[in-house]
Each structure stands twice: as structure tokens, then as C-alpha cells.
Amino acid sequence: MSQSQVVVNPLQEGLRSERAGEPCAMVILGAHGDLTKRKLLPALYALFTQDLLPPGFCVVGLSRTQMTDEQFRTSMEESIHKYASDLKFDNESWERFASCVYYRSANFGSPGGFGELPALLSELETKHGTRGNNVFYCSTSPSLYMSIVDRISESGLGTRKAGTNAPWPRIIVEKPFGTNLETALELDEHIHSAFAESQVFRIDHYxxxxxxxxxxxxxxxxxxxxxxxxxxxxxxxxxxxxxxxxxxxxxxxxxxxxxxxxxxxxxxxxxxxxxxxxxxxxxxxxxxxxxxxxxxxxxxxxxxxxxxxxxxxxxxxxxxxxxxxxxxxxxxxxxxxxxxxxxxxxxxxxxxxxxxxxxxxxxxxxxxxxxxxxxxxxxxxxxxLKLFAQSFGEDEDAFGPNVLVLNIQPDEGISLKFATKQPGPVTRLRWLSMDFKYGTAFGVRSPSAYERLVHDCIMGDSTLFAxxxxxxxxxxxxxxxxxxxxxxxxxxxxxxxxxxxxxxxxxxxxxxxxxxxxxx
Ligand SMILES: NC(=O)c1ccc[n+]([C@@H]2O[C@H](COP(=O)([O-])OP(=O)(O)OC[C@H]3O[C@@H](n4cnc5c(N)ncnc54)[C@H](OP(=O)(O)O)[C@@H]3O)[C@@H](O)[C@H]2O)c1
Structure with missing residues (x-):
């Protein structure tokens, strides 16, 4: 997938040149679900419009529902309008993005359930230049994760031979990762039967x-x-x-x-x-x-x-x-x-x-x-605070302490609470807060959490994964x-x-x- 004539915010230029990922296919397992509609496809389209996807890239959606490529593309376009209204949408870039999006019906629960996926991935390797690298995004109920790993293994799409140019598979696993210590260890062991730890991306969107x-x-x-x-x-x-x-x-x-x-x-x-x-x-x-x-x-x-x-x-x-x-x-x-x-x-x-x-x-x-x-x-x-006792009488509890607050949502930012003197002839203390808000400070749109994490996975950077x-x-x-x-x-x-x-x-x-x- 190549992207030209895209208007990129100058503040993101450095980021863009630094961070061009390797070619790959993003295989979304559970593509008819809520997460794909709300977060994943909008995140991928946002990356595309910022030229942050690798030159050889495509998306393959899989789930039980029967749909054609065209029906899937139309439903994803509707989802972007509905759930990602902050994204600048234009028909021309959407058409180019959508031409690299595919859909197949599959049943992850039964042997052979990937159907024609292996054949499709090799066809797309030639058509889009993905070099045989695949990111498998598990976007289903956690009860299916082990079966998905089985399907990947039986299709020969799991861990490849070592070698710098050998194609790689990666897997992104949604939370919850297990339901207790025992099931988490069991799931881990199963995933490691098909993927090395460096290929496993346990997502925590926070x-x-x-x-x-x-x-x-x-x-x-x-x-x-x-x-x-x-x-x-x-x-x-x-x-x-x-x-x-x-x-x-x-x-x-x-x-x-x-x-x-x-x-x-x-x-x-x-x-x-x-x-x-x-x-x-x-x-x-x-x-x-x-x-x-x-x-x-x-x-x-x-x-x-x-x-x-x-x-x-x-x-x-x-x-x-x-x-x-x-x-x-x-x-x-x-x-x-x-x-x-x-x-x-x-x-x-x-x-x-x-x-x-x-x-x-x-x-x-x-x-x-x-x-x-x-x-x-x-x-x-x-x-x-004894020094200022006359300022607040006996109610010392009403004042302090200093608090540094890191606001994560809804208004991302930082504030520091500290004491100041109220203007006037006597010393009266007031607690004020010094605020920094992401939304106003930089004047650029913050990438969504999924945008950042999906991009990091394509880059092979696991810093933000568990x-x-x-x-x-x-x-x-x-x-x-x-x-x-x-x-x-x-x-x-x-x-x-x-x-x-x-x-x-x-x-x-x-x-x-x-x-x-x-x-x-
Ligand atoms: N939704 C969110 O905002 C959100 C946020 C954070 C984390 N998560 C996590 O993300 C994961 C997915 O959540 P979701 O809300 O998208 O779930 P969902 O709406 O229930 O979607 C599940 C998907 O799995 C497919 N599926 C189910 N059984 C299948 C089978 N045997 N073979 C093939 N496909 C099958 C369904 O296909 P059909 O529809 O075609 O049957 C559907 O596409 C969960 O682990 C959830 O905890 C979700």
C-alpha cells in the first residue's frame, strides 16, 4: 500500500520518517465484532492517512459471518464515520485504503477452520508485497484464543525458521489474558508453542x-x-x-x-x-x-x-x-x-x-x-503550616497537601496543586492548580491508543505491551x-x-x- 499526496501535520514529520514499519498483512480474527468496528479499522485508516503504514500492507478480516470483501469494506467505512468522527475522512484516500482490505468467513473453533486464509495470504504476499509477514490480531472472546493458536499452527503460519530475512508472524492478544494464574499460564504455554515471546504482543490499551x-x-x-x-x-x-x-x-x-x-x-x-x-x-x-x-x-x-x-x-x-x-x-x-x-x-x-x-x-x-x-x-x-495558622484558624486540614495529578481520561493532562497568597493586605492562603492539557497545549490530534499500539506492533516494538x-x-x-x-x-x-x-x-x-x- 503506498500513500502519496497525504497532508501530514509538520509536527508529525519526524515521527513519520523515523517510524516506517516492515511490510506485513494484518489478519483480524473476529473482524465482525465491536472492537474491530470501534477501534481497529479506524486506527488502521488513521495510520494510513498519516503515511505510517509500511509500503507493503493489507488487512484481512475473519469471522463467522458470511460477507464479501465489498460488504466488509462498506461496513467498515460506516463504522469510521460513526466511531471516529475526529478523523479527517476523504473518499479518495478511503478508496485506496479499502482496496487493500479483504474479508473471509472462518470458524476458529474447528480444525481447518481458517479455510482459504493460507492461500489468500500467499496471494496477497505477491499482490501487496507483504513479504509473508503476518500480524494476527485476536479480537474474539478470550475463550477462542487457544483455538486460534491451533489454527495458526496447523496452517503453518506460526513461528518461522530463524534468519534475518525470514518472514515473521506476530500475535496480538486482547485482554483479559486468562481468568486466573492457572489459566493465564496455560494460555501462555499454548501461545509459546507457536510464537516466541518476542512475537507476542499482549495489548493493554491503557x-x-x-x-x-x-x-x-x-x-x-x-x-x-x-x-x-x-x-x-x-x-x-x-x-x-x-x-x-x-x-x-x-x-x-x-x-x-x-x-x-x-x-x-x-x-x-x-x-x-x-x-x-x-x-x-x-x-x-x-x-x-x-x-x-x-x-x-x-x-x-x-x-x-x-x-x-x-x-x-x-x-x-x-x-x-x-x-x-x-x-x-x-x-x-x-x-x-x-x-x-x-x-x-x-x-x-x-x-x-x-x-x-x-x-x-x-x-x-x-x-x-x-x-x-x-x-x-x-x-x-x-x-x-503553623507559620500561616492565622490564615485558616485551626482547620489546618483544609489546606494541603501538594498533589500532582496525571489525568488519563477524559481530559488528558497534568495538574499540580500548590499554595499561593490571596491578593490583599493580610496573608491568606489559597490552593490553586497549575494545569497542562494535551488537547490545547499542542494543537495536534493525539493518536488513539489503538493507533499507537497497532503501529508499535507493526514496528516490532513491544515496550507498551505486557x-x-x-x-x-x-x-x-x-x-x-x-x-x-x-x-x-x-x-x-x-x-x-x-x-x-x-x-x-x-x-x-x-x-x-x-x-x-x-x-x-
Ligand atoms: N469492544 C471493545 O471496545 C473492547 C475493548 C477492549 C477490549 N476488548 C476485547 O476485545 C475482544 C473482542 O471484543 P469484541 O467486543 O469485539 O467482541 P464481539 O463483538 O463479541 O466480537 C467477537 C467476534 O468474534 C467472532 N467469532 C466468535 N466466535 C467465532 C468462531 N468460532 N469463529 C470465528 N469467529 C468467531 C464473531 O464473529 P461473528 O460476529 O461473525 O459471529 C465476532 O466477529 C474481547 O477479548 C474483548 O474483551 C473489546
Whole structure:
């Protein structure tokens, strides 16, 4: 696929020349699904319009539904209009992109289910110059991942012989990666039967977000933060992922996953690791992932005998969101009326290493909360404020501490809260915040997380993907909690009304130590 006459923002010129990937075919397994429509095809088209796809490239969609190439292209064009309105669409570039998009019906669950895919891929190798390199994107229910690997192996499309010019296969695996430690290890073993670890890209779309990538830049490219980034200056860290949405018709998926598997095991622990990691020796994928893995290894297992002091789980009941009455979780479609699936989790975690000893990391995530927001808040230790006592009387608690907030969504940016003097003849303190917002600061469109990650995979850069040891240690932390929740002696699930900030027990998790969740 070649792209000429494309208007590229000058700010992206450097990026463009630096990052031309190797030719390949992107094979989307589950191409009739929601993720392909909402994220994957828009991301690929966005990369095409920025000239960020390799010169030899094509897309092959596979799923059960019967469709012609033309029908698939039309439905993808409609999806781009519907879900990617921020993209500049023009018919001429779409036609050129669409001429490299193909579709075949397949059944991943049965032997031979890839049908004519191997023949099609070799035809496309000649037609589009893909050099036999294939990226397999698993965009189906996780229960099919092992069968997909079987289909890849039986078609001879898995690991190739070593050699610099030998064609390569890569596989992108969507979350959730396993449902507990045992199934994650089993899946890993199966994938490794057909792919080397360097060919496996476990996607965590949080890592594709600009602010998340900016955590490393903020910490390691600025001299002012890193000296303070430790137990001597930081009181605690709060990481919040709040959604006003409920399960949105995905009740059957959520019943099996729950919030812990859906959000904490992957996205939230990645955010903890990025916030807590040591500086890597280089920006190389392995160096960065080594440091994240060390954080996970230093994470203290939750004391299951006192689980209520470390973990809270909740489930939403009916309530009000943005002036609308919404049903409780148990009233949602495909959800059991007696379900004990958690839609909210809060945890207190400790990282037992030199930098973080004694500093709690409070992590909360939930659905149907009061507001949709994801952020990492670094709360520093308070300055002694006695000097300004007359400014606020006895209510010293009303002031401080300094907080550095990394806003991940919806408004990606950074803010720092600090004390200032209110203008006037007497010294009165005011807390203000210094804000930086991605949307306004650069005046360019930020790439979507999938755009960034799909491109990185085509480039063979796995820095922003989860490595096997990270996944394993995250399950080692989470699996015992999930098992304990099955124990009849375990404190039960707490309810919370939709539109609130979760169950009261979540406030007690911090309150017991004289701290509070931030008001967002
Ligand atoms: N949707 C999102 O926004 C989102 C976000 C983050 C992560 N994810 C993850 O991405 C993955 C895909 O999610 P999704 O929402 O796109 O799922 P989905 O809408 O249910 O789509 C699943 C796809 O798999 C195909 N499929 C199912 N069984 C098949 C079989 N035996 N053989 C061939 N194809 C088969 C379906 O084909 P037919 O329709 O033709 O039957 C469909 O195209 C999941 O792991 C999910 O957790 C999704």
C-alpha cells in the first residue's frame, strides 16, 4: 500500500520518517465484532492517512459471518464515520485504503477452520508485497484464543525458521489474558508453542494513551520530580478509574470477568508499575519492562486473613446518573438476579522496596460511579503550616497537601496543586492548580491508543505491551483474592447506589489511616 499526496501535520514529520514499519498483512480474527468496528479499522485508516503504514500492507478480516470483501469494506467505512468522527475522512484516500482490505468467513473453533486464509495470504504476499509477514490480531472472546493458536499452527503460519530475512508472524492478544494464574499460564504455554515471546504482543490499551506514556517522560526527563518521588516526600498515591457507564449490554462478559479481572489485573496494575518503577537503563522494550516486572515482584501479597483492611468489593444498585434513573447491576440484561460479581473494587497495595516502603497505593475502579474520570494522584507529605495558622484558624486540614495529578481520561493532562497568597493586605492562603492539557497545549490530534499500539506492533516494538512475567505476577497478586472471595467466611460484597462514589467500606479503607479519597 503506498500513500502519496497525504497532508501530514509538520509536527508529525519526524515521527513519520523515523517510524516506517516492515511490510506485513494484518489478519483480524473476529473482524465482525465491536472492537474491530470501534477501534481497529479506524486506527488502521488513521495510520494510513498519516503515511505510517509500511509500503507493503493489507488487512484481512475473519469471522463467522458470511460477507464479501465489498460488504466488509462498506461496513467498515460506516463504522469510521460513526466511531471516529475526529478523523479527517476523504473518499479518495478511503478508496485506496479499502482496496487493500479483504474479508473471509472462518470458524476458529474447528480444525481447518481458517479455510482459504493460507492461500489468500500467499496471494496477497505477491499482490501487496507483504513479504509473508503476518500480524494476527485476536479480537474474539478470550475463550477462542487457544483455538486460534491451533489454527495458526496447523496452517503453518506460526513461528518461522530463524534468519534475518525470514518472514515473521506476530500475535496480538486482547485482554483479559486468562481468568486466573492457572489459566493465564496455560494460555501462555499454548501461545509459546507457536510464537516466541518476542512475537507476542499482549495489548493493554491503557498503555497506548498519551498521558500514560508521558508518565515516564514526566518522571525521567525532568529534574524536579524524581528527587521527590519516594517515601521521604510522598504520603500516598491514589489511582482512580471511575465510569458512569454500567455494563452496556455486555452483562454475560461482565458476569464472568467482574471489575477485578476487567480493570485491576491489567490496566490498574500497569499504572501502579509505571508510577512506581525505577528509571530503566534505556528506552528499549526489555529495559522498561524489566523495571515494571521488578515493581510487581516487590508488591506485597494481600493479607487474606485481614482482607477487609486491604480490599473492598461492591456492586451497584439502582440510582441516578446525570439526572437519569438507572437500573441496578442485578437488573441488567444477562446478569443473574443473585449475582455476586463485583462492579467496584478498591485496594490498598504496598511495594516493599527501598523507594516505596510504607507508602500505600490506593487503587479504585468502578462502574456507575458519580463521574467518568481516570487519574493518578501523587499526594505529597504536608508542609508544616503553623507559620500561616492565622490564615485558616485551626482547620489546618483544609489546606494541603501538594498533589500532582496525571489525568488519563477524559481530559488528558497534568495538574499540580500548590499554595499561593490571596491578593490583599493580610496573608491568606489559597490552593490553586497549575494545569497542562494535551488537547490545547499542542494543537495536534493525539493518536488513539489503538493507533499507537497497532503501529508499535507493526514496528516490532513491544515496550507498551505486557510481558509474560508481568502478567504472571499480576495474577499471583490477584488470584488469591478472587479465591478468597469464594470463601463463605470472607466479608460479603457491599452495595452502592449508582451515581455515588462506591460503597462506604471504600472510604473506611483510607479513613482508618486518617486519609480520604480525593473529591473528583
Ligand atoms: N469492544 C471493545 O471496545 C473492547 C475493548 C477492549 C477490549 N476488548 C476485547 O476485545 C475482544 C473482542 O471484543 P469484541 O467486543 O469485539 O467482541 P464481539 O463483538 O463479541 O466480537 C467477537 C467476534 O468474534 C467472532 N467469532 C466468535 N466466535 C467465532 C468462531 N468460532 N469463529 C470465528 N469467529 C468467531 C464473531 O464473529 P461473528 O460476529 O461473525 O459471529 C465476532 O466477529 C474481547 O477479548 C474483548 O474483551 C473489546
Amino acid at each position: 498503555l497506548g494513551k498519551e498521558t500514560v506514556q508521558n508518565i515516564m517522560v514526566l518522571r525521567f526527563a525532568n529534574a524536579i520530580f524524581e528527587p521527590l518521588w519516594n517515601r521521604n516526600h510522598i504520603d500516598h498515591i491514589q489511582i482512580t478509574n471511575a465510569e458512569t457507564l454500567g455494563v452496556e449490554g455486555r452483562g454475560s462478559y461482565y458476569e464472568e470477568a467482574g471489575n477485578m479481572r476487567d480493570m485491576i489485573q491489567n490496566h490498574m496494575l500497569q499504572l501502579v508499575a509505571l508510577t512506581a518503577m525505577e528509571p530503566p537503563i534505556s528506552m528499549d522494550a526489555e529495559a522498561t519492562r524489566d523495571e515494571k516486572a521488578k515493581v510487581m515482584r516487590a508488591m506485597r501479597p494481600v493479607d487474606l486473613n485481614n482482607i477487609d483492611k486491604y480490599v473492598v468489593r461492591g456492586q451497584y444498585t439502582k440510582g441516578w446518573i446525570n439526572g437519569q434513573e438507572v437500573p441496578g447491576y442485578r437488573e441488567e440484561k444477562d446478569v443473574s438476579p443473585t449475582s455476586t460479581t463485583e462492579t467496584f473494587t478498591a485496594l490498598k497495595l504496598y511495594i516493599d522496596n527501598w523507594r516505596w516502603a510504607g507508602v500505600p497505593f490506593y487503587v479504585r475502579s468502578g462502574k456507575r460511579l458519580a463521574k467518568s474520570v481516570t487519574e493518578i494522584a501523587i499526594e505529597f507529605k504536608k508542609a508544616p 510481558r509474560t512475567d508481568f502478567v504472571e505476577s499480576s495474577w499471583k497478586l490477584i488470584s488469591p483474592i478472587l479465591d478468597k472471595w469464594q470463601d463463605p467466611d470472607c466479608p460479603p460484597l457491599d452495595e452502592y447506589p449508582s451515581g455515588s462514589w462506591g460503597p462506604e467500606s471504600s472510604d473506611r479503607l483510607l479513613g482508618a489511616e486518617g486519609r480520604k479519597w480525593r473529591l473528583l
